Amino acid sequence: RVLSEVVRCQNLVILTGLGTSLCVMNDETPPKPKAPTMLGLWNRVREKYDPNPDEKKWGELLASVKHQPDSKNIEELLSACKVATVWFLDSDLTNLQSFIDLAEKEIREGVDFLEASDERSTHANFSQRIARRSAGKNRAKLFTTNYDLCFERAAKDGAFVVIDGFSPTLPPTFNPVYFTYDIVKRGSEGDASAFIPNVFHLYKLHGSIDWERRESGDIEKKHETDTPLLIYPRSSKYEQAFSQPYLEMMAALQSALREQNTGLLVIGFGFNDKHIAEPILSAIRSNLGLKVVVVDPWLIDENNFDENAVIQKDGNIARNDFLKQIQAFMDNGDARLSFLNATFEEVSREIPDLTAETELEMHMRRMRDIRGNAA
Secondary structure, eight states: OHHHHHHTSSEEEEEEOGGGTTTOBOSSSSOOBSSOOHHHHHHHHHHHHOOSTTOHHHHHHHHHTTOOTTOOOHHHHHHHHHHHTTTOOHHHHHHHHHHHHHHHHHHHHHHOOOOTTSOOHHHHHHHHHHHOOOTTSOOEEEEEOOOSOHHHHHHHHTTOEEEOSBOSSSSOBBOGGGGGOOOEEOOTTSOOOEEOSSEEEEEETTEETTEEEOTTSOEEEOTTOSSOEEOOSSTTHHHHTTSTTHHHHHHHHHHHHHSSSEEEEEESOOSOOHHHHHHHHHHHHHOTTEEEEEEOTTSSOGGGOOTTOSSOSSSHHHHOHHHHHHHHHHHTTOTTEEEEOOOHHHHHHHSOOOSOOOHHHHHHHHHHHHHHHHO
């Protein structure tokens, strides 16, 4: 019911995070997610910097930047390193900068995990259900903090059109004016044009592994670039989010949340980025025409669930101040807000398909099935 209410709103806004990339699995037995978690990035950087079992070199690094040794938070470590560059001198500064460069390189390689053969049916199914909307409703806007290309590749599989702020020319160059464009199908006899189906807007709030800033200042799409334009996990990402092109993405999010009759679907986003969580909470407080559904498989610990508790003892709700505040609204009778303790795969199956499949969609699905059976 709550999913149906959200997707039927005049304006549909989706915010996704790491949780929507964890459904892409590797070939191991049992299969594991290919997308790295924050702990996975910590381990990857640590092993690359200091592969020795005693980790003496790693311990010295943590001590030099005053990072707590029991905290395996890569964002906090890179934040401490960035601060330390202010007072480090000479060889110490050179060594620290070398570590920062190594860490950023490992993060870039870690998030560039998607291969052509990877299964993307969950993303394709989700994209189809949120993109196929009545011509009388505004195009769905999908905001993501992920660097990967899961939604772009899924759109290709389903023959969807993604409006992402880049020009249709070569090389694709970023200009926010393209977000105001749309695509229509002109009648063969010159009669009235009609909006084509399966179009959605994509805003990558923290950059993308295929974005590159040229010397001219232009931002272009480039496959397998060595210098992708990313906001790396550190405390300064708040300031970076208000420089171009991220400024346009953040402005679009804040503007979308202020519209009346808007549904916000949050999936796999942990509310740990304050520069994104604060505008959402502000919109909840001020926009009575906003409906919000937060989807997260770890909102509560199902093993310790107590339906009479105001705040669960375990789970993300108990650990995150933003989620606590949203639950406080719900406990006081705010029917606009809902929590769903579910994964991206589970919620994708439950989102109502509001319109029937077109002939093109059925054809593309048949082609995917044939390729899958052949493989």
